[in-house]
Amino acid sequence: MKTTTSFEKLGPIKLPLALKSGKVKDFNLFLYIFPKENYHVLTYGEISGNPNALVRIESACTYAHLYSSQLCDCEWQLKEALNKIEENGAGVFIYALDQHGRGVGLRNHILVYMQEQTKGFDTVDAHKSLGLDVDARHYDDVGEIIMDLKMDKKLRILTNNPRRLDFLTKNAFNPTRVPLETTLNKYNERELRTKKEKMGHLFSFK
Numbered sequence: 001m002k003t004t005t006s007f008e009k010l011g012p013i014k015l016p017l018a019l020k021s022g023k024v025k026d027f028n029l030f031l032y033i034f035p036k037e038n039y040h041v042l043t044y045g046e047i048s049g050n051p052n053a054l055v056r057i058e059s060a061c062t063y064a065h066l067y068s069s070q071l072c073d074c075e076w077q078l079k080e081a082l083n084k085i086e087e088n089g090a091g092v093f094i095y096a097l098d099q100h101g102r103g104v105g106l107r108n109h110i111l112v113y114m115q116e117q118t119k120g121f122d123t124v125d126a127h128k129s130l131g132l133d134v135d136a137r138h139y140d141d142v143g144e145i146i147m148d149l150k151m152d153k154k155l156r157i158l159t160n161n162p163r164r165l166d167f168l169t170k171n172a173f174n175p176t177r178v179p180l181e182t183t184l185n186k187y188n189e190r191e192l193r194t195k196k197e198k199m200g201h202l203f204s205f206k
């Protein structure tokens with residue numbers, strides 16, 4: 001993890017969010033501008049030095065987050081994470097605005113879907129057929145954000161993705177995983193099974 005500051009930070013602004021629970025709660029929103037990528041960081045409650053604070057790192061998925069696509073669990077995860085942070089009383093939601101489709105970008109994200117829908121590939125094979133990393137997301141900037149927020153080393157992270165836990169552990173954090181698992185349905189089943197079976201995501205379904 002880099003130790004020098006390499007970002008511009010704007011905010012906070014107060015953003016009243018309509019949560020799944022039906023409540024509307026004020027979150028603070030910051031925009032972190034790094035040389036290559038931008039992040040929205042939403043905070044709720046007292047987060048600095050709080051070992052009980054929840055953290056969610058969400059990468060952009062326009063299909064789910066803008067249009068409620070059911071082909072993946074991204075919409076459910078975003079809403080559930082914000083809800084859980086409010087219920088918990090403290091937490092941070094970090095949205096990687098430029099890491100579309102596991103970090104491959106908008107153009108490749110639609111190419112992946114085209115491969116899936118015309119050739120019957122799952123996401124992993126679609127990425128490979130296009131010469132893309134299966135998961136191109138990186139967490140260097142996120143590490144800087146977490147340090148900037150002065151979060152406790154024992155943060156609790158809402159994730160099913162072992163790569164995120166590895167990243168934090170390698171950077172001197174001691175994270176506890178809090179699962180963020182939706183139920184399978186006929187739309188998301190293929191994607192979630194691929195995540196579990198080919199990418200090692202930590203789902204409890206069989």
Ligand SMILES: [Zn+2]
Binds near residue numbers: 063064072073074
């Ligand atoms: Zn998605």
